[in-house]
Amino acid sequence: MNHPIMPVATAANDTTLIVGHGSREASGNDEIRDFAAQWRARRPDLRIELCFIEFAPPGLNAALLDAARTSRRVLVVPLILNAAGHVKMEIPEAVEQARLAHPQAEILLAPHLSACDPVLAILKRRLRGAMHALDMPDPTTTGVVLLGRGSSDRGANGDMAKMARWLQEEGDHELVDLAFTGITWPRLEKVVQRQVLLGVRQVVVLPYYLYTGTLVQRIHRQVEHLRGQYPQVRFAATSHFGFEQEIFELMEQRVADLAAGVPDSRLPCDGCSYREIAHDHGHGHSHAYTHAEVQPA
Known part of the structure; x- marks a missing residue:
């Protein structure tokens, strides 16, 4: 295009x-x-x-x-x-x-x-791609986790919360949660635990990062760990989106x-x-x- x-x-x-x-x-x-x-x-x-x-x-x-x-x-x-x-x-x-x-x-x-509509468009496109890669692309049984860096600044964390809410309002997923890799809470493992207890069968992790780095690499290791911890749940993790x-x-x-x-x-x-x-x-x-x-x- x-x-x-x-x-x-x-x-x-x-x-x-x-x-x-x-x-x-x-x-x-x-x-x-x-x-x-x-x-x-x-x-x-x-x-x-x-x-x-x-x-x-x-x-x-x-x-x-x-x-x-x-x-x-x-x-x-x-x-x-x-x-x-x-x-x-x-x-x-x-x-x-x-x-x-x-x-x-x-x-x-x-x-x-x-936090803006162009970034939301990227997240929606990444979510659609992850859903298509899953065996059962059913949004009603798929939890979504928007995963960001985390900050001691409430405004920065609030922007993340706004993006998670926008993502939920413009889709069919009942569970769109927010998690952070550090500084503040909740963390990815706790959010996935809650979603599994609520009966999700699939989880899509959307890293809210422009470029790779130590934290992005850690996210993909964490997702691999979660796959072993919850073998009954299918996981998909998208990549960062700077380009x-x-x-x-x-x-x-x-x-x-x-x-x-x-x-x-x-x-x-x-x-x-x-x-x-x-x-x-x-x-x-x-x-x-x-x-x-x-x-x-």
């Missing part, structure tokens, strides 16, 4: 800077680099660069400073699903530092990908909105523990308040 290229009013000396999370697992970083390469091939009219918040070069601060030094305008686009500490604190702080260091450059920050058409289109929409001056809504920072900690200590967010808890993908 051919999709029209979205017009973006960027200039030759504009830089679009992708911000990826970064992973301890090299294959996850390689996938993000591959995404950047595919996006450059798809959109040769854009000058696209890539940086990582942690675990992989180039780093966010250095890449921002370099882009601001060599560009008239920098369009910063987070390749991140949920708004937790990285999106709410680290990226905006890096943007502000680059603005101070290079006031001649205009640096604009796009919102993260967020889907909708992700490219969402990133292009972010760039188009920035270039056109379309205002974005404020980040949902009410109750954000990162911002409260930063305020109480009189300084910005630092890794000391997040990475001790968060397990990177």
